[in-house]
Amino acid sequence: MRLDLDDGYLCRKEIQTRSRFSACAARRCHRLAGHEGKCQEMPFVGDLAATHPRVAAKIERDSVMTTGAAWKSEEAGPNRILRWVMLLDDNELLEFGIDMATLQPQVISKLREKAASYDECIEVAMWLTRLVYNMPGAPEPPAELGTYLEHMFGPTPEEKTTCVICLETIPFSLFQAARRGKAAIETCHKDPRVHSAENVGFAHRECNIAQGAKTLEGFYDWIERILRRAKPGLFPSQLRL
């Protein structure tokens, strides 16, 4: 599911930023080609930003920045950093003031795993937006945005957005729920080492925690092994021929 961001549908003009990382990757406009007014990088979250700013901010943040929740600690290094910056090699990073040599090997590998190109991040942001609007109880997207998302991902499916892991429908209202300041919905990765629209979605926090560093398939295999030992009666007997 790689999108073609340069098929002429989108503006894609470079947007000037004052970020010290602007030399790493050009940030681009994703309004429609030939739009009037100012360029915008993520116009597709603009409607959510007006009505549900925390949901919009989550999409922007999780699509673009490395996530740090699982390894937040003193030795964790730059806790959130632009994912495409982590594509640079150690020498290039040093020029940006990031000295990977000072970090623990596990932290380095975590950071490197979360690297993704700028376009992949934008596609993830678009995909998360589509998933949000397809949650039960979500607001309707403005007509123009609905068309935009259908151009990118095809017609909105009948089936509502589910947790990537447990496959139960996730209601939009769950964005409001939080336990001890921890959001009940997290973005998650079928393969924690791949950040692409195809591989990313939403999950219940408890599902995401249970999956941990495993791939989704690895997680299913693991819980199957547990259940086969704990509840062997659930499975067809191998001996019955």
Next chain:
Amino acid sequence: MRLDLDDGYLCRKEIQTRSRFSACAARRCHRLAGHEGKCQEMPFVGDLAATHPRVAAKIERDSVMTTGAAWKSEEAGPNRILRWVMLLDDNELLEFGIDMATLQPQVISKLREKAASYDECIEVAMWLTRLVYNMPGAPEPPAELGTYLEHMFGPTPEEKTTCVICLETIPFSLFQAARRGKAAIETCHKDPRVHSAENVGFAHRECNIAQGAKTLEGFYDWIERILRRAKPGLFPSQLRL
């Protein structure tokens, strides 16, 4: 599996401590009745304390103190506290300088869940010791200690100690393993709200994290529901009559 600590096998004399909590519960000697020399509260971990001090310290700590890993944060309040102190009511706690009113409700309920009587804690410590010695690759207990543990829990079973959750055997060597300072073996509770020998054991860290706040049965039910959705082909069809 409540043990009778007062069946005359054990000394059970009160041990004086200088803890500010000594008024809450008398700490007692668990050497054999009629022993010579000094009283000791947990003589059964003495051998491990000499050869594997971190394992012994873990047994002593996890049996007696509330655990805080899952809710360590600024608002977490007294992160580790004697479990039987958490049996006191708010006014009694205030006399010990612990003001529960200053804590978040979730923190209070976590702390209260972890309350247990002094004797329950001692039984848990004995049981964890028995489980450790029954891990593959564990040291042999001194003969006298072997007899002691068999008096408490009956003959050592053929089956080696398993993870309470995934039911795979846990090798003793896993006590040495750690990822980012997090031990690979954790003590765990089949019901997180009950601290008794019957309900406590060891688990892989990843298993314990996946179980989270659920009971073990609740966890199995949960992963069964996930697998039934994710891998329906694993289960016998309900329609086949």
